[in-house]
Amino acid sequence: MLQDGRVPHADDATTTAGGPTAGGPAASEPLPGGPAADDPTALDATTLDPAAMRAHYRDEGLSESDLAPDPFAQFALWFAQARASGLHEPNAMVCSTADERGRPSSRTVLLKKYDERGFVFFTNYGSRKGRELDANPYVSLLFPWHGIARQVIVSGTAERTGRDETVAYFRTRPHGSQLGAWASEQSSKVASRKELDAMFARLAERYPEGEDVPAPAQWGGYRVRPETVEFWQGRENRLHDRLRYSRTEDGGWTVARLCP
Numbered sequence: 001m002l003q004d005g006r007v008p009h010a011d012d013a014t015t016t017a018g019g020p021t022a023g024g025p026a027a028s029e030p031l032p033g034g035p036a037a038d039d040p041t042a043l044d045a046t047t048l049d050p051a052a053m054r055a056h057y058r059d060e061g062l063s064e065s066d067l068a069p070d071p072f073a074q075f076a077l078w079f080a081q082a083r084a085s086g087l088h089e090p091n092a093m094v095c096s097t098a099d100e101r102g103r104p105s106s107r108t109v110l111l112k113k114y115d116e117r118g119f120v121f122f123t124n125y126g127s128r129k130g131r132e133l134d135a136n137p138y139v140s141l142l143f144p145w146h147g148i149a150r151q152v153i154v155s156g157t158a159e160r161t162g163r164d165e166t167v168a169y170f171r172t173r174p175h176g177s178q179l180g181a182w183a184s185e186q187s188s189k190v191a192s193r194k195e196l197d198a199m200f201a202r203l204a205e206r207y208p209e210g211e212d213v214p215a216p217a218q219w220g221g222y223r224v225r226p227e228t229v230e231f232w233q234g235r236e237n238r239l240h241d242r243l244r245y246s247r248t249e250d251g252g253w254t255v256a257r258l259c260p
């Protein structure tokens, strides 16, 4: 639902200049102003020109009086609406970290849990992001809900979840994903695809389907405790709504409106 009670949908946005709708055309639909999407080589230069892609965003706004008292409740509402809209993987978020010299890096991860304590994802602690978070816990999470002209940006600090929480989640993963967590020394170089597949095959032999796979010591969760959470709603004429919650010293939240 939108703040006014409607469920948002990609069709709520319209398109000009041969660009995509805010939700993007379905793979089987012909692109506006171009040939079928399954023959990308046949697209003309105008259709592919990013400067000419201009989605018009919806008119419904986000006002201070619509907001929930805290960002977790507001996130829960928008997350439910993103899910109801049919967006693919609304729990996918861009996680940005920086090394000790301040050099940033980003990647997509999946949100697996959220509550008043923060936003949780799981990964390999020895990965690039894991190493960067060890050196510098500041992190940004961005939910790119383009299909409904919204984005949410969380900024805060990450800390490892407890081992019990990691193990409890690991047990819920499909068997193949559990083996994959063992097989991949995430972010390190591997000589070939063959080597990776061979490692997986050895593990599948050691832990056949149905057998308990222990959680690797180097694998686990991070909980991001937000300092700020921004809710961005696309509006017409690029006059978007941006409302940002900031944590106060007494543990409450204040909200500020930012220029788009």
Ligand SMILES: Cc1cc2nc3c(=O)[nH]c(=O)nc-3n(C[C@H](O)[C@H](O)[C@H](O)COP(=O)(O)O)c2cc1C
Pocket (backbone or CB within 6 Å): 089, 092, 105, 106, 107, 108, 109, 110, 111, 121, 122, 123, 124, 127, 128, 129, 130, 186, 187
């Ligand atoms: C849709 C999507 C979801 C992903 N989810 C995760 C995830 O939950 N955890 C994870 O470690 N990597 C996930 N990845 C892979 C990461 O984007 C990334 O390649 C990997 O974590 C290594 O990143 P790093 O070398 O920067 O640490 C996902 C990738 C995509 C495209």
